[in-house]
Structures are given as structure tokens and as C-alpha cells.
Amino acid sequence: MGKRLYVILIALLSFSFIFESFSISVDAAETKTSAMNNPNKQTINKMLTEIALEYNVPPEIVKAIAEVESSWQQFKSAGEPLISDDGGIGIMQVTNQSGYDPERLKFDIEYNIRAGVDILRKNFNRRDLPAINEKNRNVLEHWYFAIMAYNGTKPVNSPVVQSTGKPNPEAYQEKVYDIIKDFSLTNVTRLKFSREDFQYNPDSDENIKFITKQFYFEGPFTKTKYSFHQGQKAETTADVYLRESPTTDSKGTTLKTGEVITITGPFQYEENVNKQNHFVWYPVQTETGKKGYIASSYLKYRFNDVPVGNYAEEAISYLYDCGLLNGIGDDQFGFGRKLTRYEAVLLLTRANHIDLSNRPDPGFVDINQSYPYYREIAAAVDEGYFKGLPGNIFDPNGTFTRGMMAEVLQRIYQFPELSGSFPFTDVPSGSWYADSIGRLYGAGITTGISPTKFGPENSLTREDFAVFLVRTINWKNAN
Template sequence: MKSTLLRAVVLSCIFLLGWSYDGASAATSWTSKCEKIYGKVEPNQNPAPQQINCLLTNAALAAKIPPEVVKAIAEQENGWKQFTNGEPFISKDGGIGLMQLTNQANYDPQKLKTDIYYNIQAGVEILNSMYNRTDLPKIKGAGREVIENWYFPVMAYNGTKPINSPLFQDTGKRNANAYQEKIFSILKRDSFLDDTTLAQFPFKTKDFDYDPNSSKNIVFKVREYTITGEMHPSNYYFQTGDKVIVTADKVKVRSDNSSASSVKKELAKNTTLIITGNFTFDKSSTSNRFVWYPVKTTDAKVIGFVSSAYISRKLDAPVVNIVDDNDKSISGKAPANARIQIKNGTKVIGSAVADKNKNFKADIPVQKAGTKLTISYKDQYNAASPAKTIIVADKTAPAIPTVKTVTNRSTAVSGKTEAYAAVTVTISTKSYKGKADKYGNYKVAIPVQNFGKTITVTARDKAGNKSKAKVIKVVRTAPNMPTVNKLTYKTATVTGKAEKNAAVSIKIGKKTYSAKASASGSFKVRIPKQRAGTKLYVNAKDSKGKVSATRKVTVSK
């Protein structure tokens, strides 16, 4: 309730602003919305709480003031009552009716007493004029929809006197008895059921210049504050189709817009709901100051009504483009002007602000493939979004594999590459496959090759990146393995090719048959005829005693 001492201050501010009061004296559109639901207000009678709720809510919305603020002021001033025992309520200091207005020369005092519509409209207009004052602090970047941004206008509604200083000048402690502090306590209790913590101003005693022992107004040394806590736009601006989240555990979805209706479901905190229509007023309760929204769960399995006290705007996680281990930036989409933060674990590695088209791009250090990054943002109200977790893609091909020497006696290709990489050995048009172990070691079986043969080795990692090829030549350490022409059970002479002048040996069982290759490398070795299926083992030895790899030949029919 405003004191008489403060009335002249309010009035003088209104004159300075040149505020027009035609709206309070004329029929207002917001009243008709409530009359359609509850009918006209009876003379000299206090409407039911639901109807008062409707009137205060729609008057606030028409003035673009958060209804939570207007309803809390009306609660503090006169408990939502215009009359007492059929007579207009007038306080000891002259405050009139529901909004406790006094000494308002530009308003009809009789109508303030008898016309509840007029009284509410006048209170809303005066509060609005306080918001428009240029000598009162505001929150940087915040608009009218932000509840916290009405802290100083609410203060001024009662008066910017030392009694309402946010801090005690001598101790720097919070002044819990300041008018605006009482209003915001009521607001949190009634509109949020103490479920929501409003953002706090970073006040300092030096922000306010006043004499505690004087009745002179406070001089505000700081006109703009930066708020780091989450701010709260009114919960009365949700539209059909908007997504909201539940702000507490075991929040009840009811079958109707009434605290007395049956419970359809209890929801866990952060459950997503979709608004399906306009808010409505409690049709049975005599005490609830909040409203009810019709909602459904995203799967539409639960449909009902939820209290506005237990919901808040839902923020979606940012959309993030693929990031690989070569990238020096990260990009995506988030709400316009959102402040994006990129973390590797707990370490912030990049940040950016989304542009008006909702695009963002942030520089980051190059990250290793497989690294988990979390990307989130804070919107214009400092509300934190859910984090988007991405894994840095592997777009870096393995290094060229190392290959150990392959000789013309070797039966495998081995070396080192990236751990677990798939290794392909290509000889002419044939490929042979293998896989590296956790240390990167690999060994791929191949047929023995002649010296000088070209072998190509590549590696492909789990992400599908293929290395450049390692090309090697087979090294000679002995004669090449002889080639042998087809053998049948009728063959008595084994023929083929070996290194020139090499000694060719054929082992059959425990017996060995030998001959010398010609200067052209051709050889003929006489053997007894063998049964089909018999195995022959053929090798060649050069003049230095080096023996080739052995070729196994099977006698055919």
C-alpha cells in the first residue's frame, strides 16, 4: 500500500511523462473477455477470485505487462478486493480499492471507488508509466516481457524512497521489507508456487545515492544492469503449438482446468509438453492465482491441463554440423543472438553468437578423431539449452603403411599401420586382406612371388579413410621358385622353368630326383610315374647354394 507521502511523487512523474488516461475512462476491450466468461461485475461486490484473476490478467496483457507482476501488486495492496461489506475499501492513507490508488488528480476518484474495471486500469497505467521512466534502471537487453525487468517499476509504483532501497546503505544487506521485494516474494509464491528462482540484480550500495534519514527520492547511479542469472519472460505468452518443459518432479496433469479435477498423470521434471490452446482460469478454486494450459505430451498419450506455475519455455539443443579431425571451426544453428559455448569435457574450447539468421560459427583447436564435444547455448534470457554431444569424425587417412622386406621366399607381407586398420596387399590384379592389431602390427599371407614383382600395400581405418599406397619390389635372396608344367599319372618327366643353370630337385616321399636347368632356365627331371594325388615338392639351388622356396605340385589324372 502506498503512503500518502508518496502520492505526489507518483503524480508528478505522470505529469512529466505526459501520460494519457483516456484508456481508464473509456470502455476497455480486456473487460469484455472476462464478461464473456463470468458476466458483468455486480455493483459494490467483489467478483469471485477466478473473475478477478481474469480481469487482472487481461488488463496486464493489454498493457504488455507480465500478469504475474500486476496480480502480485493487487495481492499486496488489498488482497484482490475492491469492496468491504459492500463499500469501497479505502485505507488509512487514502488508498482506494483493489490497486490502492491515492491522490490521482487525472482519475475520477468516485469511479476509482465504485468501478473495479476503472481501478484496475488506472493501476496498470500507473505501473506502465513507471516502466517508461528514464531515471529508473533497466536490465541490459531485456524487454517488457521479462518479469525481472519490472523490479524498479514496481518499486516506483510505491515510491523511490529510502525505505524501498534494495540494499541497506550501512550494511549492504538485502532489504527484504522493501515494497518491490515483498511484491516479488508474492509473485514467486502465487504465480510460481515457489518453484522458480528469479534472477538477482548485482546491486552495490554505491548504486544508490540517498540519505536514510531523509524523505527525498533515491538517485540511481547505475541505469543499466547486466544480469547473468536466468531471466523469466511471463508464462502468459505461450501459444498453441509451443513446446514447454515441466519444472519440477511429480507435476500433475489434470483432466480439467481445476485443482479439484482428477489427476491423469504425474510427470517428471523436464518432460516436454505441447501447448494445445489458450490458458484458462481455475473454474473451482478460490485461491489459485495461476492459470491452466491445455497440453499434451509429445507422444499424445497424455492430454489434459497443467498449471502455469510448473512450466517454462523449452529450448532445443543447437543443430551442429559434422566436425572432423581436420576442422578448425564448428558451425550450426541456434536461436538468433544465442551465445554458443563448445566444451571438450569441462574445458571451453570455443564460443560464438548466432546471427540474425540463426547461424553460428566458432573457432576451435583441431580435435582428435573420437573426441566428444558438447555444444550448448544461452538465449537472450540466459536460459541454458540442452547440450548437443557430437563425436569428432575421423577424416584423416592412416599414414602410408610401413612394409618389411619381402623376398622371393616370403609367404607374408608384414609391417605397421594405424591400430585396427584393414590392410590390403595387391599383387597384379589380386588382393589379399588382413587387419592390424591394437598396436598397428599386421601380417597378410601371400603366395611366394618372384623377385622384382611389384607389391602395393594400403590401409583403411574404421572410418573408411584410405591411406596412400606403399609400393615395394620383391627382393632376391635365392633363386625364384621354379614353375612346373602340369603333371598327370602318365608323366615320367617333370618339366618347367627355373633360374638358368640352377640345380632343380624334386622330392617325392623320401626320394629326391634332380637335374640341372639349361642356360635358358628350362629343366627336365625324370621320375617314376606317380598316382593321381601324389604331392611333389620342387625347388632350385643356385651356384652359391641358395635354395629357392619350394613349390608343391599335385599329380592329376
């Protein structure tokens, strides 16, 4: 009996073990099936945003690509991985890419997003793709060719139609920028290319040959809306609601275009978990003390030290948006500070897209190749923009006077000769800056510090030069 009971007990235990094992496998299968459902829109928004920021890619671009590729879907309604006819997998539709696990791409949405963002990051660093200006990672327009390459540098994605030379709105990257406009509510500057920039056979599937490797556009450009931080000032770019909560479902009061606000904390995600808004919300406070939330789409960077309503604020904002000035740090423009000679060099070499490489040593005794802005100064001197001062010095920290400003701008932009005379009694005829001042006056760049005084020896402030530079750029574009 004892032996039979032992056998029975062993059998029962074995059956119990098999039953428990089956139960575990069922639970695992149920968990896997549950995981094969698409997360809510708030969760996807958060994943796309945080992974993009981790890889130093603008979230607007990552979200728009995910929208174009899959409408933010990792799985089909039946719980199966979303796989396109050409083999694209999941939310980012990663296709035929070595180095990524196909099974994880199918079932792990975070892994899929990381793979897509990693591909974008690699595209941005590719040397075989054209560059836009200085390739600022925070500027949405500068990712143009990295976005194109995500889908493929094929004739179908050419920025221009070869037969007409007109823009190609059906190009993949153009569709991505359309999504940024529609879902992030953020306009980008559409870049104008010519058919001479590219070579391809529209009837072939061979890659486009890029004739132009470096493009320069004046802007203004659109910087990512995810870099605002607590204590920083910004301004509204349109009439916008100041919401009570971080959702379009909440009530709000209207703020006018250009209203200055202060960011009071980190951004937050849309409260309604089912809304597919691509933007985020910033908690803010107005100058009058009102508090609430504003969609990131409607905020624009502003230097904290530029007075509201100042005559130079539009010029400063324009130059910042064009990527020509970055301030002096800590969200400060340096308002009221005297412009130095090296700062004038930086602004003018950027504004004119001067190549800094392979420039001869200017030979100044007060700077050498270890000086932080040596390359810019060497290039500016080599271009004939700047000259040294007595004693064979450049004096980079010296004040840039109004007379120097007139002479340098004339060297660069070649304003026409003044017809008639100017009213400035403090500009002696025959002085080294007289002709340049006359030409700037005739072109409408400056009207002097008074109706009869130009102030050629007066120091030039950073905001004054911003105004003069913008007027010069506008004159150049008009002529």
C-alpha cells in the same frame, strides 16, 4: 363534475409517476449496492490477467501487486470502497495520481485495475529509473524498478540496507516478488545490488538517487507464463500433476521434471470460482498421448526442433533463459543449421552486454548502415572481437568455423596459456588459430571432434556454439 374528475385523474397520474420514479431510483440504488460487492476470485483473476495482457504487462506482476495492495479487494465487507489511510483507492490502491477519476477509482473495479496497470506501464518506460539488461517486457525481473516506483522510490524501498549493504527483504518490490513465488508458484532470480548503486538518507523521506543507471545481470531470468500458444512445445520445471480439469480440485497423474508436452489450446482459468490462485491452466498433451491440464507455473518454453535428450538442450535452454538467443522464428531454434558470422556477433555482443551506440564505421564493402545488424557488427569490430576477411569484407552470412570460434572466444575471454600440448593432429603449429585452440582445450571449453581431431575448418552448428558459449560463461564465472 367533469372538471373535478379531471383534477382527480391528474393527481392520480402524478402520484403514479412519483411512485414509479421512486421505484426506479430504488432499483438503481439496489443495483449500485449489489455492484459494490467484490467479484469472485475467478472473475478478478480474469480481469487482472486480460487487462495486464492488453497493456503488455506480465499478469504475474499485476496480480502480485493487487495481492500486496488489497488482497484482491475493491470494497470493504460493508460494500464501501476500500480506501487506505494514505488515500490509496480500491484493488490497485491508486494514490494521489492525476489523470484518473477518483469516483470511478472507488466504484469501478475495471477502471481501477486499468489505472494501476497504466501506472506500471508508464513506470517501465520511465528514463529516470534504472534499466535491467535490455528491458524485456516479458521478463519478470526486468520490471524491478517499475514495481518499486509503484509504491515509491523512497529509502524504505532501497534494494539494499545502507548500513550493512545486505539485501532489503522489506522493500516493496521484494514483497511483490515473494507473492509471485507464493501465489503464482513462480520463482524469480533475486538480483544482487550494492549500496554504491544508490544514494539516500535512511532517515529522510526524499527519493533515492540512482547512481547506477544500467544494470547487467547474467540470469537466468523468468519469462511470463502467459505467452504459450497452441502447437508449441514446453517442458515441466518440476514434478507436477497433469490434472483432468483446470482446477487443483481435480485428480491427476504425475509428470516428472523435464517432461516434454505440447500446448493444445489457450489457457483457462481456475474452475473453482472462490480459489485465489494467481496462475492459469494450459491444456496439454504428453509425448505418450496423455491429455490434461498443467498449471502455467510449471511450464517452461522449449524450441520445437531441439531433440529430447540432445547433448545441447540444456545449453540452449540456459541461453534462452538468459535472453541471449531467441531462435529463428516459429518456435524453431535452427537445430543442425550452420552458425553464420552475424549470428555469432549477435550472441557474443549480447553475452558481454556491449553498448552498440556511437561506434565507428568498420568500413566493410559488403555491409552498410542499412544492414539489419550493422550496429552489432560495428560494435564487435570496435571492441576487437571480430576482424574482417580478405577483400575488406565481413561476410555476415558466411559460415563461422571452429577455428574462428576458438580465435574469437580467446580474444574476448583471454584463456590462460596451455601448459603442455594438445592432441589435435589437424592443427598445425604456428597456424593463426593454434594458440587459441590450445587455450580453449586447456580451459576445458572443447575436446575436439575426436580424440585427435579438432576440425578447425569445419562449420560450427548453432547447437555446438551454444554449448561452447555456456562452457565459456561457466569458466568466466569460476575464474
